[in-house]
Amino acid sequence: MTSENRPFITCHVLDQTRGKPASSVPVTLQLVEPANTFDATFTAQTDDNGRVSAWTQSITPQDVVYRIQKDGAVPGTEKLKWRIVFETEKYWKGTQTESFYPEVEIKFYTDLAQTHFHVPLLLGPWGFTTYRGS
Structure with missing residues:
Protein backbone atom coordinates (compact mmCIF):
# COMPACT_ATOMS: atom_id res chain seq x y z
CA MET A 1 0.00 0.00 0.00
CA THR A 2 1.47 3.33 -1.01
CA SER A 3 1.52 6.26 1.37
CA LEU A 31 -12.96 11.69 17.12
CA VAL A 32 -13.30 13.03 20.68
CA GLU A 33 -12.30 16.70 20.32
CA PRO A 34 -13.47 18.88 18.78
CA ALA A 35 -16.98 17.55 19.09
CA ASN A 36 -18.75 17.51 15.73
CA THR A 37 -22.29 17.52 14.46
CA PHE A 38 -21.54 14.64 12.09
CA ASP A 39 -20.69 11.06 13.04
CA ALA A 40 -16.93 10.67 13.37
CA THR A 41 -16.92 7.03 14.45
CA PHE A 42 -15.14 4.41 12.35
CA THR A 43 -14.98 0.63 12.74
CA ALA A 44 -12.76 -2.12 11.42
CA GLN A 45 -11.40 -5.54 12.24
CA THR A 46 -7.73 -6.49 12.20
CA ASP A 47 -6.71 -8.62 9.24
CA ASP A 48 -4.54 -11.77 9.25
CA ASN A 49 -1.49 -9.54 9.79
CA GLY A 50 -3.11 -7.83 12.78
CA ARG A 51 -3.50 -4.59 10.82
CA VAL A 52 -6.34 -2.22 10.07
CA SER A 53 -5.75 -0.96 6.55
CA ALA A 54 -9.24 0.49 5.95
CA TRP A 55 -12.06 1.81 8.10
CA THR A 56 -15.64 0.72 7.36
CA GLN A 57 -17.50 4.00 7.14
CA SER A 58 -18.81 6.11 4.28
CA ILE A 59 -16.39 8.90 5.21
CA THR A 60 -12.78 8.49 6.30
CA PRO A 61 -10.82 10.05 9.16
CA GLN A 62 -9.16 12.21 6.47
CA ASP A 63 -12.60 13.48 5.41
CA VAL A 64 -13.32 14.52 9.00
CA VAL A 65 -10.14 16.59 9.15
CA TYR A 66 -10.93 18.20 5.77
CA ARG A 67 -14.41 19.14 6.99
CA ILE A 68 -13.02 20.66 10.18
CA GLN A 69 -10.52 22.69 8.16
CA LYS A 70 -13.09 23.72 5.53
CA ASP A 71 -15.82 24.66 7.98
CA GLY A 72 -13.43 26.40 10.33
CA ALA A 73 -15.35 24.44 12.95
CA VAL A 74 -12.96 25.28 15.74
CA PRO A 75 -10.77 28.31 15.11
CA GLY A 76 -7.30 27.89 16.55
CA THR A 77 -7.56 24.11 16.76
CA GLU A 78 -4.18 22.62 15.95
CA LYS A 79 -4.72 19.19 17.47
CA LEU A 80 -7.49 16.64 17.30
CA LYS A 81 -8.11 14.16 20.11
CA TRP A 82 -9.02 10.61 19.04
CA ARG A 83 -10.03 7.46 20.91
CA ILE A 84 -9.26 4.00 19.59
CA VAL A 85 -10.79 0.96 21.29
CA PHE A 86 -9.56 -2.58 20.70
CA GLU A 87 -12.19 -5.14 21.74
CA THR A 88 -9.78 -7.81 22.97
CA GLU A 89 -12.15 -10.07 24.93
CA LYS A 90 -13.37 -11.97 21.85
CA TYR A 91 -9.78 -12.41 20.65
CA TRP A 92 -8.62 -13.92 23.95
CA LYS A 93 -11.65 -16.21 24.16
CA GLY A 94 -10.87 -17.39 20.63
CA TYR A 101 -8.60 -6.59 29.92
CA PRO A 102 -11.85 -7.02 27.94
CA GLU A 103 -10.87 -4.00 25.85
CA VAL A 104 -8.01 -1.56 25.45
CA GLU A 105 -8.77 2.14 24.99
CA ILE A 106 -6.08 4.56 23.84
CA LYS A 107 -6.54 8.31 23.45
CA PHE A 108 -4.10 10.25 21.31
CA TYR A 109 -3.65 13.51 19.42
CA THR A 110 -3.18 14.16 15.72
CA ASP A 111 -2.56 17.37 13.87
CA LEU A 112 -4.60 18.94 11.09
CA ALA A 113 -1.81 18.58 8.53
CA GLN A 114 -2.80 15.10 7.36
CA THR A 115 0.36 13.53 8.75
CA HIS A 116 0.04 9.74 8.92
CA PHE A 117 -0.49 8.36 12.44
CA HIS A 118 0.06 4.70 13.32
CA VAL A 119 -1.02 3.21 16.66
CA PRO A 120 0.60 -0.19 17.37
CA LEU A 121 -0.71 -2.27 20.27
CA LEU A 122 1.49 -4.96 21.81
CA LEU A 123 -1.03 -7.14 23.58
CA GLY A 124 -0.75 -9.69 26.36
CA PRO A 125 -3.47 -11.22 28.54
CA TRP A 126 -2.25 -9.31 31.62
CA GLY A 127 -0.95 -6.11 30.08
CA PHE A 128 -0.35 -4.06 26.96
CA THR A 129 1.99 -1.46 25.51
CA THR A 130 1.50 1.13 22.81
CA TYR A 131 3.59 3.84 21.16
CA ARG A 132 3.41 6.17 18.19
CA GLY A 133 4.48 4.14 15.20
CA SER A 134 5.41 5.22 11.71
Whole structure:
Protein backbone atom coordinates (compact mmCIF):
# COMPACT_ATOMS: atom_id res chain seq x y z
CA MET A 1 0.00 0.00 0.00
CA THR A 2 1.47 3.33 -1.01
CA SER A 3 1.52 6.26 1.37
CA GLU A 4 -1.09 8.03 -0.81
CA ASN A 5 -3.52 5.12 -0.34
CA ARG A 6 -3.10 4.42 3.35
CA PRO A 7 -5.53 5.88 5.83
CA PHE A 8 -4.69 8.93 7.93
CA ILE A 9 -4.82 6.70 11.05
CA THR A 10 -3.80 3.04 11.04
CA CYS A 11 -3.19 0.48 13.77
CA HIS A 12 -1.56 -2.90 14.30
CA VAL A 13 -2.14 -5.48 17.06
CA LEU A 14 0.54 -8.01 17.99
CA ASP A 15 -0.04 -10.87 20.43
CA GLN A 16 3.07 -10.86 22.62
CA THR A 17 2.37 -14.29 24.08
CA ARG A 18 2.43 -15.96 20.68
CA GLY A 19 4.77 -13.60 18.86
CA LYS A 20 2.18 -13.29 16.08
CA PRO A 21 -0.32 -10.75 14.77
CA ALA A 22 -3.70 -10.67 16.52
CA SER A 23 -6.31 -11.14 13.79
CA SER A 24 -10.06 -10.50 13.91
CA VAL A 25 -9.88 -7.93 16.72
CA PRO A 26 -12.77 -5.43 16.38
CA VAL A 27 -11.50 -1.84 16.50
CA THR A 28 -13.43 1.42 16.88
CA LEU A 29 -11.91 4.83 16.13
CA GLN A 30 -13.70 7.98 17.25
CA LEU A 31 -12.96 11.69 17.12
CA VAL A 32 -13.30 13.03 20.68
CA GLU A 33 -12.30 16.70 20.32
CA PRO A 34 -13.47 18.88 18.78
CA ALA A 35 -16.98 17.55 19.09
CA ASN A 36 -18.75 17.51 15.73
CA THR A 37 -22.29 17.52 14.46
CA PHE A 38 -21.54 14.64 12.09
CA ASP A 39 -20.69 11.06 13.04
CA ALA A 40 -16.93 10.67 13.37
CA THR A 41 -16.92 7.03 14.45
CA PHE A 42 -15.14 4.41 12.35
CA THR A 43 -14.98 0.63 12.74
CA ALA A 44 -12.76 -2.12 11.42
CA GLN A 45 -11.40 -5.54 12.24
CA THR A 46 -7.73 -6.49 12.20
CA ASP A 47 -6.71 -8.62 9.24
CA ASP A 48 -4.54 -11.77 9.25
CA ASN A 49 -1.49 -9.54 9.79
CA GLY A 50 -3.11 -7.83 12.78
CA ARG A 51 -3.50 -4.59 10.82
CA VAL A 52 -6.34 -2.22 10.07
CA SER A 53 -5.75 -0.96 6.55
CA ALA A 54 -9.24 0.49 5.95
CA TRP A 55 -12.06 1.81 8.10
CA THR A 56 -15.64 0.72 7.36
CA GLN A 57 -17.50 4.00 7.14
CA SER A 58 -18.81 6.11 4.28
CA ILE A 59 -16.39 8.90 5.21
CA THR A 60 -12.78 8.49 6.30
CA PRO A 61 -10.82 10.05 9.16
CA GLN A 62 -9.16 12.21 6.47
CA ASP A 63 -12.60 13.48 5.41
CA VAL A 64 -13.32 14.52 9.00
CA VAL A 65 -10.14 16.59 9.15
CA TYR A 66 -10.93 18.20 5.77
CA ARG A 67 -14.41 19.14 6.99
CA ILE A 68 -13.02 20.66 10.18
CA GLN A 69 -10.52 22.69 8.16
CA LYS A 70 -13.09 23.72 5.53
CA ASP A 71 -15.82 24.66 7.98
CA GLY A 72 -13.43 26.40 10.33
CA ALA A 73 -15.35 24.44 12.95
CA VAL A 74 -12.96 25.28 15.74
CA PRO A 75 -10.77 28.31 15.11
CA GLY A 76 -7.30 27.89 16.55
CA THR A 77 -7.56 24.11 16.76
CA GLU A 78 -4.18 22.62 15.95
CA LYS A 79 -4.72 19.19 17.47
CA LEU A 80 -7.49 16.64 17.30
CA LYS A 81 -8.11 14.16 20.11
CA TRP A 82 -9.02 10.61 19.04
CA ARG A 83 -10.03 7.46 20.91
CA ILE A 84 -9.26 4.00 19.59
CA VAL A 85 -10.79 0.96 21.29
CA PHE A 86 -9.56 -2.58 20.70
CA GLU A 87 -12.19 -5.14 21.74
CA THR A 88 -9.78 -7.81 22.97
CA GLU A 89 -12.15 -10.07 24.93
CA LYS A 90 -13.37 -11.97 21.85
CA TYR A 91 -9.78 -12.41 20.65
CA TRP A 92 -8.62 -13.92 23.95
CA LYS A 93 -11.65 -16.21 24.16
CA GLY A 94 -10.87 -17.39 20.63
CA THR A 95 -7.36 -18.37 21.72
CA GLN A 96 -8.70 -19.96 24.93
CA THR A 97 -6.61 -17.56 26.99
CA GLU A 98 -7.73 -16.00 30.25
CA SER A 99 -7.18 -12.25 30.23
CA PHE A 100 -7.58 -9.23 32.47
CA TYR A 101 -8.60 -6.59 29.92
CA PRO A 102 -11.85 -7.02 27.94
CA GLU A 103 -10.87 -4.00 25.85
CA VAL A 104 -8.01 -1.56 25.45
CA GLU A 105 -8.77 2.14 24.99
CA ILE A 106 -6.08 4.56 23.84
CA LYS A 107 -6.54 8.31 23.45
CA PHE A 108 -4.10 10.25 21.31
CA TYR A 109 -3.65 13.51 19.42
CA THR A 110 -3.18 14.16 15.72
CA ASP A 111 -2.56 17.37 13.87
CA LEU A 112 -4.60 18.94 11.09
CA ALA A 113 -1.81 18.58 8.53
CA GLN A 114 -2.80 15.10 7.36
CA THR A 115 0.36 13.53 8.75
CA HIS A 116 0.04 9.74 8.92
CA PHE A 117 -0.49 8.36 12.44
CA HIS A 118 0.06 4.70 13.32
CA VAL A 119 -1.02 3.21 16.66
CA PRO A 120 0.60 -0.19 17.37
CA LEU A 121 -0.71 -2.27 20.27
CA LEU A 122 1.49 -4.96 21.81
CA LEU A 123 -1.03 -7.14 23.58
CA GLY A 124 -0.75 -9.69 26.36
CA PRO A 125 -3.47 -11.22 28.54
CA TRP A 126 -2.25 -9.31 31.62
CA GLY A 127 -0.95 -6.11 30.08
CA PHE A 128 -0.35 -4.06 26.96
CA THR A 129 1.99 -1.46 25.51
CA THR A 130 1.50 1.13 22.81
CA TYR A 131 3.59 3.84 21.16
CA ARG A 132 3.41 6.17 18.19
CA GLY A 133 4.48 4.14 15.20
CA SER A 134 5.41 5.22 11.71
